[in-house]
Amino acid sequence: NAGVTQTPKFQVLKTGQSMTLQCAQDMNHEYMSWYRQDPGMGLRLIHYSVGAGITDQGEVPNGYNVSRSTTEDFPLRLLSAAPSQTSVYFCASRGLAGGLETQYFGPGTRLLVL
Amino acid sequence: AQSVSQHNHHVILSEAASLELGCNYSYGGTVNLFWYVQYPGQHLQLLLKYFSGDPLVKGIKGFEAEFIKSKFSFNLRKPSVQWSDTAEYFCAVTPDNTDKLIFGTGTRLQVFP
Numbered sequence: 001n002a003g004v005t006q007t008p009k010f011q012v013l014k015t016g017q018s019m020t021l022q023c024a025q026d027m028n029h030e031y032m033s034w035y036r037q038d039p040g041m042g043l044r045l046i047h048y049s050v051g052a053g054i055t056d057q058g059e060v061p062n063g064y065n066v067s068r069s070t071t072e073d074f075p076l077r078l079l080s081a082a083p084s085q086t087s088v089y090f091c092a093s094r095g096l097a098g099g100l101e102t103q104y105f106g107p108g109t110r111l112l113v114l
Numbered sequence: 115a116q117s118v119s120q121h122n123h124h125v126i127l128s129e130a131a132s133l134e135l136g137c138n139y140s141y142g143g144t145v146n147l148f149w150y151v152q153y154p155g156q157h158l159q160l161l162l163k164y165f166s167g168d169p170l171v172k173g174i175k176g177f178e179a180e181f182i183k184s185k186f187s188f189n190l191r192k193p194s195v196q197w198s199d200t201a202e203y204f205c206a207v208t209p210d211n212t213d214k215l216i217f218g219t220g221t222r223l224q225v226f227p
Binding site: 031033035040041042043044045048050058090092094101102103105106107108 | 118120123146148150156157158159160163204206208213214215216217218219220
């Protein structure tokens with residue numbers, strides 16, 4: 001299993017540009033989520049999905065869109081990037097490990113918005 | 115609002131010193147509790163987790179955590195740290211009736227030889 005994969009690893013955008021951060025998992029997990037990590041603020045939940053066709057907002061959803069057309073993929077879209085969206089983005093999926101629900105994180109995407 | 119507090123933002127220790135990182139949560143119901151570690155330049159990895167049963171949980175790399183329900187706490191401990199433990203540590207909570215994993219702000223640990 002590759003686990004949770006994210007692309008790209010790094011991205012530089014200009015203010016107003018749009019882009020999609022890709023996330024995929026091959027563990028057949030129903031639950032997937034996106035977080036952003038900023039210094040001194042920990043990880044904050046952006047959006048999450050409990051299964052294909054179902055998404056919901058987290059703590060900081062503004063400026064981001066998601067969709068979940070398949071179990072494997074959960075892309076995060078920035079429609080019009082802003083400098084405040086400069087961050088490291090982590091995708092995660094959740095499944096059973098040792099009989100208990102556990103979140104698995106991807107390697108992250110580092111985004112800089114100029 | 116539900117929250118997770120990590121009061122130690124930055125901890126500096128010498129090798130072989132003992133470690134205790136605090137974690138408190140505000141949710142009053144049943145919770146699932148986690149500690150994650152993020153080594154420099156890497157993504158988060160699960161250290162340990164508590165769902166039910168014995169409140170003293172042992173994780174990887176010699177770490178353990180104790181769930182004290184009356185104090186709403188889940189402190190992380192290690193009796194003797196190593197230089198390789200230098201990382202950022204995050205406490206996280208999933209209230210039992212939600213799908214959300216709520217993180218604390220993290221504690222940066224630096225261990226000097």
